[in-house]
Amino acid sequence: MTVTGTEFKRGLEGVIADQSSICLVDGVEGKLYYRGYSISDLVGCTFPEVTYLLLKGKLPNQKELSEITHKLREKRSIPRFIIDIIHSLPKSAHPMEVLQACVAALGTAHHDDEPLEEKIITLISQFPIICASYYRYKKGQAVVPSSQDESEGGHFLQILKDAQSDKEEARIMETCFILHMEHGFNASTFAARAIGSTLAPYHASISGAVGSLYGPLHGGANEGVLDIVKEIGSPENVSAWVKKALQEKRKITGMGHRVYKVKDPRAYILEDLLKSCAEKTGNTKNYEILKELEVTMKLEMEKRGKPIYPNVDFFSGALYNLLGIPRELFTPLFAIARVVGWSAHLVEMWQDNRLYRPKLLYQGTRDEKFIPLKNRRS
Ligand SMILES: CC(C)(COP(=O)(O)OP(=O)(O)OC[C@H]1O[C@@H](n2cnc3c(N)ncnc32)[C@H](O)[C@@H]1OP(=O)(O)O)[C@@H](O)C(=O)NCCC(=O)NCCS
Structure with missing residues (x-):
């Protein structure tokens, strides 16, 4: 169907609404590329290496990799008020609901003049801590302090299980994170970009994306x-x-x-x-x-x-x-990885922003006769 020169596509299927050089999903050939590199080559990398690639658009050299690895580890903590929020939420909540609430709340502690990259690296490091801390709180267990020695994969297992991670399991976890980091214009990335296109803050955009990922047709x-x-x-x-x-x-x-x-x-x-x-x-x-x-x-x-x-x-x-990961943390694991992709999209989009404003095909009536309240019968 065509509406005033625009084709109607339910669910925006196949509609090209923006441009990006972050990710290519080739649905016919079954290929996935981050910044032009095949996913099959990137699975052997580390979390910081692929994070750098997605955020900066190029693979890091040794010095750049050491810096981002160090920064991600150094930021492994959440403020006291987030722990208080986690401890005040109903234990019946899904960790994705808690994650969304905490990301929005974290935004209140950041200022407009703080560099975006600082906010991004900090939030990426905070995602696993929020998820593991809420899960442990539900089970009546204390928050585990983060180790600075573990890889991203190992760190998540360490703070979840309160034990040094097994090297092989940590590597599997890291691979899973890399596989889930980015996937083009899916619903949650669309949500992040749509919110970000209003020039809403970084944390507000990411918290909306977390809500989108929660759905059973997407991350759920x-x-x-x-x-x-x-x-x-x-x-x-x-x-x-x-x-x-x-x-x-x-x-x-x-x-x-x-x-x-x-x-x-x-x-x-x-x-x-x-x-x-x-x-x-x-x-x-x-x-x-x-x-x-x-x-x-x-x-x-x-x-x-x-x-x-x-x-x-x-x-x-x-x-x-x-790997001994409880089922309700499966979708949060997806979020822990995908926050990297969402962030890369916001960085890219804000370099040349344009407000998202698609149209709806209006199916209602018009020019109805208005009846004052006192005269309405049914
Ligand atoms: C992801 C999903 C929403 C895509 O749906 P879609 O774009 O409508 O898929 P298609 O148009 O290719 O579907 C073609 C046909 O296959 C059917 N189909 C698609 N996925 C199916 C599934 N998982 N089980 C059974 N039938 C399925 C559709 O019903 C459709 O049949 P129809 O023409 O008789 O209606 C759908 O595949 C789905 O619900 N999958 C299960 C949820 C899931 O795993 N989500 C994670 C996605 S990463």
């Missing part, structure tokens, strides 16, 4: 996959389960994507990590169910002429489960 999907795995119970049940689910027109969480029309490149990497972790721990059941589900869904959907494939959430929940 990784929690839902474990429900499905539990419901299926064992690999032999997959075929019957899929037929019934498709008959009931259920959407299979962790499958399908608005942009990828092939298997998500991140899903391949997460699958390899899950497989080796499952084999190492001898706990392969969830992996086997997921593999069977992937194969069966492919066949069933191909028959219907709509092939769909695993997305980034398909294998990540089962992997986090093996």
